[in-house]
């Protein structure tokens with residue numbers, strides 16, 4: 718089950734639900750607003766997100782940190798290429814390259830890449846204990862598919878599944 722149908726199954730009211738697109742990209746009007754705040758790293762990229770809004774604050778913290786790292790020593794360009802959920806965890810991929818005329822040394826580059834990896838890792842760890850739907854504290858749940866959810870959303874998902882099973886049996 719993909720995230721959009723998981724949300725619908727759980728009957729969660731989401732202001733941007735009408736914009737959710739089922740498919741490889743999960744671009745909503747809300748997500749586009751988040752992306753627009755970081756033009757430097759979403760520059761000419763049409764990267765959507767397949768993760769729920771509960772994880773966006775963790776992502777934004779890492780975007781801010783990445784922008785800070787890039788600004789500190791000009792010469793490196795970075796694009797966010799993919800943001801997805803896998804086995805209940807956040808996975809987020811970046812692509813970096815030196816700009817033409819960059820004065821960065823190999824040592825600068827590896828130091829920056831390490832700092833960027835740390836910022837990404839921090840977001841991934843934070844998402845690991847954050848409800849993907851609402852952002853409240855959550856943990857990994859196996860409910861047919863694995864999701865990181867708070868107690869409330871976990872209960873709603875379970876209740877909805879039981880309701881559907883009852884309908885199948887009726």
Ligand SMILES: [Zn+2]
Pocket residue numbers: 848849850851852853866867868869870871
């Ligand atoms: Zn929740």
